[in-house]
Amino acid sequence: MSVSETALDSGFFVRWMTAAAAVIDREAEQLTELDSAIGDADHGSNMQRGFAAVVKTVAEGAPPATPGAVLIAAGRQLISTVGGASGPLYGTLLRRTGKELGDAAQVSPEELQAGLSAGVAAVGQLGGSAPGDKTMLDALTPAVAALSTSFRAAAEAAQEGAVSTVPMQAKKGRASYLGERSIGHQDPGATSSALLFAALAEVAG
Ligand code: ADP
Ligand code: MG
Numbered sequence: 422m423s424v425s426e427t428a429l430d431s432g433f434f435v436r437w438m439t440a441a442a443a444v445i446d447r448e449a450e451q452l453t454e455l456d457s458a459i460g461d462a463d464h465g466s467n468m469q470r471g472f473a474a475v476v477k478t479v480a481e482g483a484p485p486a487t488p489g490a491v492l493i494a495a496g497r498q499l500i501s502t503v504g505g506a507s508g509p510l511y512g513t514l515l516r517r518t519g520k521e522l523g524d525a526a527q528v529s530p531e532e533l534q535a536g537l538s539a540g541v542a543a544v545g546q547l548g549g550s551a552p553g554d555k556t557m558l559d560a561l562t563p564a565v566a567a568l569s570t571s572f573r574a575a576a577e578a579a580q581e582g583a584v585s586t587v588p589m590q591a592k593k594g595r596a597s598y599l600g601e602r603s604i605g606h607q608d609p610g611a612t613s614s615a616l617l618f619a620a621l622a623e624v625a626g
Contacts, residue, residue, distance in 0.1 A: 428527040433624065434491035435479050440620035442472035448616055455609040459596035463505055464609040471503040471511070488528050492519030492536075506594055507610055510544050510557065517543040534568040541565050554592035555603065557610035559585055564618045576622035579615040586611045 445452070445468045453465030475495045485491045496516030499508050518540035522528050528536070541561045545551055552562045564579035584607065591603035594610070 427530055427625075429488060429530065429533060430527045431484060431486055431488050431491050434488045435484050436624040437621055438472070438475050438491065438495050439480050440624050441617050442476045444616045444620050444623075445469055445472050445613065448612075452609050452613055455607055455612055458606045459591065459599055459603045460609060461505075461595060464507060464613065467503045467505045467507055468511075468613050471499045471508060474498040474502040487522070487524050487526055488533075489519040489522035489524060492516065492522065495519075506548075507557070507613070510548055510610070513543050513547050514540040514561070516540075530568065530572070534565060537561075537565045537568065548593055550593040553589065555586045555589035555596060555608050555611070556591075556593050557608070557614045559583070559589070559608065560611040560614035560618070564614070572618075572622040572625035576615070576618040579618035583607060583611040583615040 449465035449469045451465070452468060453462050456462050456464035475498045478494050478498050479485060479491050485494050492515045496512040496514070496519060498512075499515065500512030502508065503511070518536040521536035521539045522532065525532070541558065544561065545558055548556065548558070550556050550558055552558050560579040560582035563582045564575045567574040567578035586608040587606065588604060589608075590601055591597040591599065591608070596603045596606075596608065
């Protein structure tokens with residue numbers, strides 16, 4: 422089946438959030454280690470707490486009926502449970518994407534790509550950030566662009582984007598306080614963004 426024939430329903434989005442929570446749980450220590458080099462050593466625990474709350478809301482209770490409702494509920498949980506900068510940023514990403522999907526019962530990968538493009542733009546607006554600033558946007562932006570090829574290509578682009586932050590000097594967020602000393606470390610938020618796209622590729626099979 423080609424990508425464009427795939428219809429993604431609310432169950433798919435619940436599986437995505439559940440897979441994201443699992444991979445974040447597995448990699449939490451590494452995320453915190455990255456954040457200890459150029460931040461305040463809380464990114465792993467922030468994401469772990471946030472996605473545990475997301476799973477409780479979208480998978481353990483009555484699941485939201487539409488893809489848009491799943492992402493809006495997930496985004497709301499991240500905003501209210503994650504203390505750090507990443508909570509409002511990821512919360513905005515998912516809420517804005519969910520709003521773009523509207524109340525359709527199923528969406529195509531193309532519609533998901535359009536929704537995520539709006540979500541990523543909203544992150545940049547909220548953060549006052551752009552690709553090249555050594556943030557989650559360096560993984561999210563190429564990942565969303567590569568979604569027009571496949572979910573697997575998007576996951577690979579996100580991973581390459583995360584690695585591309587190593588030689589960058591941080592312009593936004595806590596890491597920017599370090600100036601040139603932020604160079605040589607992979608951005609924690611770009612790394613967790615790559616995990617979200619790895620989870621998406623995993624559930625898309
Ligand atoms: P905090 O920095 O408050 O401790 P986290 O450690 O949870 O929050 O998240 C840090 C990550 O958030 C960074 O690695 C970066 O990717 C992302 N981030 C921080 N500020 C911005 C911003 N202005 N725009 C985009 N992403 C940002
Ligand atoms: Mg931090």
